[in-house]
Amino acid sequence: MAEVFLEAKGVSKTFVGVKALDNVDLxxxxxxxxxxxxxxxxxxxxxxKVIGGVYRADSGSVKIEGRELHEHGMQTIETIRxxxxxxxxxxxxxxxxxxxxxxxxxxxxxSNQQTVNWKTIQESARKALDEIGExxxxxxxxxxxxxxxxxxxxxxxxxxxxxxxxIMDEATSAITxxxxxxxxxIIMKLKERGISILFVSHKLSEVFExxxxxxxxxxxxxxxxxxxxxLDNDKLVYLMTGRELEYAPYIYNKKLAEETPLLSVEGLNKxxxxxxxxxxxxxxxxxxxxxxxxxxxxEVAQALFGLNKPDSGTIKMHGKAVDIKKPEDAxxxxxxxxPEERHGQGLFExxxxxxxxxxxxxxxxxxxxxxxxxxxxxxxxxNWIEKLSIKTPxxxxxxxxxxxxxxxRVVLAKWLATEPDVFILDGPTIGIDIGSKHTIxxxxxxxxxxxxxxxxxxDEIQEILDNCNRVLLMSNGRIIxxxxxxxxxxxxxxxxxxxxxxxxxxxA
Amino acid sequence: MxxxxxxxxxxxxxxxxxxVFSIVITTINPVFMTWENMFDLLRSxxxxxxxxxxxxxxxxxxxxxxxxxxxxxxxxxxxxxxxxASGVDNIAVAFLISIGVGLALGAINAVFISIFNLPTLxxxxxxxxxxxxxxxxxxxxxxxxxxxxxxxxxxxxxxxILTFTRPDGTQYGLSVFxxxxxxxxxxxWFLLKYTMIGRGIYAIGGNREAAKRCGYNxxxxxxxxxxYAGLLAGVMGVMHLSLIRYSNPNYIVGxxxxxxxxxxxxxxxxxxxxxxxTGTLIGVALITILEKNLVLIGLSxxxxxxxIGVIIILGVTITYAQNKINERKGLRAA
Ligand SMILES: Nc1ncnc2c1ncn2[C@@H]1O[C@H](COP(=O)(O)OP(=O)(O)OP(=O)(O)O)[C@@H](O)[C@H]1O
Ligand SMILES: [Mg+2]
Numbered sequence: 001m002a003e004v005f006l007e008a009k010g011v012s013k014t015f016v017g018v019k020a021l022d023n024v025d026l027x028x029x030x031x032x033x034x035x036x037x038x039x040x041x042x043x044x045x046x047x048x049k050v051i052g053g054v055y056r057a058d059s060g061s062v063k064i065e066g067r068e069l070h071e072h073g074m075q076t077i078e079t080i081r082x083x084x085x086x087x088x089x090x091x092x093x094x095x096x097x098x099x100x101x102x103x104x105x106x107x108x109x110x111s112n113q114q115t116v117n118w119k120t121i122q123e124s125a126r127k128a129l130d131e132i133g134e135x136x137x138x139x140x141x142x143x144x145x146x147x148x149x150x151x152x153x154x155x156x157x158x159x160x161x162x163x164x165x166x167i168m169d170e171a172t173s174a175i176t177x178x179x180x181x182x183x184x185x186i187i188m189k190l191k192e193r194g195i196s197i198l199f200v201s202h203k204l205s206e207v208f209e210x211x212x213x214x215x216x217x218x219x220x221x222x223x224x225x226x227x228x229x230x231l232d233n234d235k236l237v238y239l240m241t242g243r244e245l246e247y248a249p250y251i252y253n254k255k256l257a258e259e260t261p262l263l264s265v266e267g268l269n270k271x272x273x274x275x276x277x278x279x280x281x282x283x284x285x286x287x288x289x290x291x292x293x294x295x296x297x298x299e300v301a302q303a304l305f306g307l308n309k310p311d312s313g314t315i316k317m318h319g320k321a322v323d324i325k326k327p328e329d330a331x332x333x334x335x336x337x338x339p340e341e342r343h344g345q346g347l348f349e350x351x352x353x354x355x356x357x358x359x360x361x362x363x364x365x366x367x368x369x370x371x372x373x374x375x376x377x378x379x380x381x382x383n384w385i386e387k388l389s390i391k392t393p394x395x396x397x398x399x400x401x402x403x404x405x406x407x408x409r410v411v412l413a414k415w416l417a418t419e420p421d422v423f424i425l426d427g428p429t430i431g432i433d434i435g436s437k438h439t440i441x442x443x444x445x446x447x448x449x450x451x452x453x454x455x456x457x458x459d460e461i462q463e464i465l466d467n468c469n470r471v472l473l474m475s476n477g478r479i480i481x482x483x484x485x486x487x488x489x490x491x492x493x494x495x496x497x498x499x500x501x502x503x504x505x506x507x508a
Numbered sequence: 509m510x511x512x513x514x515x516x517x518x519x520x521x522x523x524x525x526x527x528v529f530s531i532v533i534t535t536i537n538p539v540f541m542t543w544e545n546m547f548d549l550l551r552s553x554x555x556x557x558x559x560x561x562x563x564x565x566x567x568x569x570x571x572x573x574x575x576x577x578x579x580x581x582x583x584x585x586x587x588x589x590x591x592x593a594s595g596v597d598n599i600a601v602a603f604l605i606s607i608g609v610g611l612a613l614g615a616i617n618a619v620f621i622s623i624f625n626l627p628t629l630x631x632x633x634x635x636x637x638x639x640x641x642x643x644x645x646x647x648x649x650x651x652x653x654x655x656x657x658x659x660x661x662x663x664x665x666x667x668x669i670l671t672f673t674r675p676d677g678t679q680y681g682l683s684v685f686x687x688x689x690x691x692x693x694x695x696x697w698f699l700l701k702y703t704m705i706g707r708g709i710y711a712i713g714g715n716r717e718a719a720k721r722c723g724y725n726x727x728x729x730x731x732x733x734x735x736y737a738g739l740l741a742g743v744m745g746v747m748h749l750s751l752i753r754y755s756n757p758n759y760i761v762g763x764x765x766x767x768x769x770x771x772x773x774x775x776x777x778x779x780x781x782x783x784x785x786t787g788t789l790i791g792v793a794l795i796t797i798l799e800k801n802l803v804l805i806g807l808s809x810x811x812x813x814x815x816i817g818v819i820i821i822l823g824v825t826i827t828y829a830q831n832k833i834n835e836r837k838g839l840r841a842a
Contacts, residue, residue: 106723
């Protein structure tokens, strides 16, 4: 291997009741693109925070270019000055500050200046955004931006520094394929300049595309370092999870269908978002909706859940038209939505995991006199923790002690607990590791088999094909194709249709 | 700045309220809209504004300081006692002592908040009682009358930077307090906008964990914030003294809620990270006009408390509603 840039040796870190890291080694060479992968809660973010000086390791050392870090207590600025820029999983942006300041802040701090030059801030922010080819209003406050834009800003911030190592902890989970491609081309350029990258993602296709070497973590232990060329998808999954995952297509049990469909959507319209949306959903179906970002699929989902008022059209549940103005109306009519953007959304971070799960079903836990049954509450919480294998020693721990992917599962559990008739899942497995993805898919199928109607929205055409019996393709706000039986088509075929129609529109 | 962004600002609406309010008062009492009355309002409210700016800075950093008023009275009462005991008759010395006390007490707040990591509300509630109790115990409870107040302080209270003569030959003018306020406003504005420590105050108010990860020295910023608030409280203590030419160790304490109300009314978010000095000043103006003029338009002074309550609730509701709207927007933007 080339010259070593960063070397972590024997790093261990225990939180109350959890051994997050157990004697982990990690070596990154100069100009190397290294991937760190492992299931949710395997310790990736913890290792990154130890390198960053956010957590102090119980034992072990981190050396950069041969010099040991954090010898005299942890200090984040020490890591930054050693040339390491980290994009943390939670992005660590300042919601109250402008885009420009968020991007430039690291640079200002690193140079140890005492005063602020607003012209430089604007200029370097503009330069950073130009470099990754994005246009975002520099004076907008970050709190008003979407998750994808926030990730772009966190990435730009890391790029403005003349860093020698850039660490990206799931920084690509919300951005489009195009943006990821562009980011990868930048990463390749950085590599030529001798800059190293540590990349964390649950999208294995990205990992295979970009990385040279892969370090695998499992339950806080490092279980191996492999050159990417020696691995393939199945092997990597096996190493990560200890299982082999297989998918059989979802076969819809037609007996579940009733004369009037569970949900019918008729002529739903909203200017500039979607047009003439018509479809039915039967009990027990898993209906997939896919299309590029901006195709209108998320907007339709939000309209069904009362977050986005359509201009015209009818929504019927069990054949009866329902009026859905706000999420409460949707919930009362048996519709639930797992939103696409759910980083911390709707979670009470400091409250216990169990309480967060049961919050949507408190009414059903009441016993005589309107009191809450503690026993029922705990049972319901524990039940979901087990079903979704949420990794925690006890459901009484606060949500913010969970790893990013495990927090996502809490959100999922919360909505599943309401036992809706129609469940809309917008990107159900974003940020969830491949093993748990499988588990979650099984839960979704199980729910459908018991008669729930499911609408699954996803970028990943493969995920849709694997799990849905019927598929709608959307582009530019319209349904452009319906595939009655998903076993009759392939991912490539659907991908072609989607991109072709997108290009046609763009050309027209 | 264009018109559209002007109408997005809280300050614009607040200013409109102040103007409408002033017009209403003027129709009832034409004296209100005279230079003389304006100068008088400025003179008597500059001290409150100085205190409000200190609280504003603390709120920005994501904390709260209810001990500012206790610090102000400590600074004032210690300064006047030292001046009388030593026989020094100099306003500058009074300011120095009071500011020194303010800095020291602010530092005590900072120790609890940044080193022991205690919640800011609880800490300052505690220190407020502690500072005031210690003052009464060690410096006594006796009020100091006009006769015993050193001349330099009384002269300072009457000093004007602009003087006008009325037709009958008597004079009125713009008080030196206004100058102090202007200096503090400019200084604070500069600190917040053009220094790294000022940006740090915004940063820790917006996302403290992120500020730490970026490499901000949180402890340093918190010490700065609470000591700066202490310093301003010290300044206010002496301004108040030379305004009323009387010192009672039980004064000022108890007015913190209406000062905080003024700041929040000015659009500063209780949760930290957002707010402007302009907003704070307009907030103080509104509360002052309210306090001074309710009686004038024939309402009992109990209404004042009532209105302050209404304003706080309205202010908080508006902030809350705006956040809700923004949240929804954020959910939709894709
Ligand atoms: N502050 C904390 N307090 C208690 N436990 C924690 C804390 N931070 C992490 N953990 C635990 O440490 C383990 C490792 O978490 P970590 O965040 O490193 O996982 P990860 O590999 O990044 O997972 P993901 O893919 O979900 O982001 C988890 O079991 C988590 O619950
Ligand atoms: Mg993580």
